[in-house]
Amino acid sequence: TLAGAQATAAAAQAKAQRYRSLGDTEAVSAQDRDDVIATARQAQAAVQQARASLQTSNVNLEFTLVRAPISGRAGRTLFTPGALVTASQTDPLTTIQQLDPIYVDVTQSSSQLLALRRSLASGQTLPASATIRLKLDDGSDYPLEGRIEFAEPIVDPDSGTVTLRARFPNPDGLLLPGMFVRVVAPQSVVPNAILAPQQGISRDPKGNATALVVTNANKVERRTVTAAQAIGDKWLITDGLKAGDRLIVEGTDKVQPDATVKPVPATAAK
16 A cells, blocks of 8 residues: 555665665675665655555546536436446446427428428518427426527428427426427518408309408408418418408308398307
8 A cells, every 4th residue: 555655665764864874884784785775765666656556546436437518317227336337338327318408309391491481581471589389298388488499401301391499498307308299389470461260261163262341331341362371270361351350250151242230249149
């Protein structure tokens, strides 16, 4: 040990000092003096060797503690205490999952993405906020907002979709890797557009979308509208309707244009 080597070296050094003094008075032979001095030097070298061995042992001890480069939660380990592990082994000690923040991958069809980009380029729609929300598998809303980080620059040839990645704060660890969620993501803003119930929009013989609207004089008026896309149970109307219009959603087969009606709000009619 280092302490034992230091004690031996101290005793050898003291003996060598005495033999130097005795050698000066020729009380001991020069050979004996030189042998004692050499022994002291060997003892000092043994101290250096023991100190180097101790440093190596400390370094090896540090290697037994593996510090993770990221924060997260560790999964189960495949090894038990006392098992031999090496730096070159193929099986990991454990797998660490970063949970806060957590990344959510979303797929969008390439056709929808292409239509959105064309609409934005033409000025028909305006860019929406990059913040998105989540609905959990049980239907509840995740309380924190996330942001779109990036979109893959390639389309999956098998599914025809593009993967977008969003980043969400997850301080309570509610979101876990592999969990199924639904994303609510506003992609664009359509100025002056109206969401109209689908039952209030029909098609004429030419395939044009039409709506029956009650005027201020309680007259029925048929309008041709532009139904851009379906959103849930509603149509996104970009032309033909405006805020405040009274759209007939029930009994459309019982009225004709220019007829006088007594409108009743849909909620009251139910």
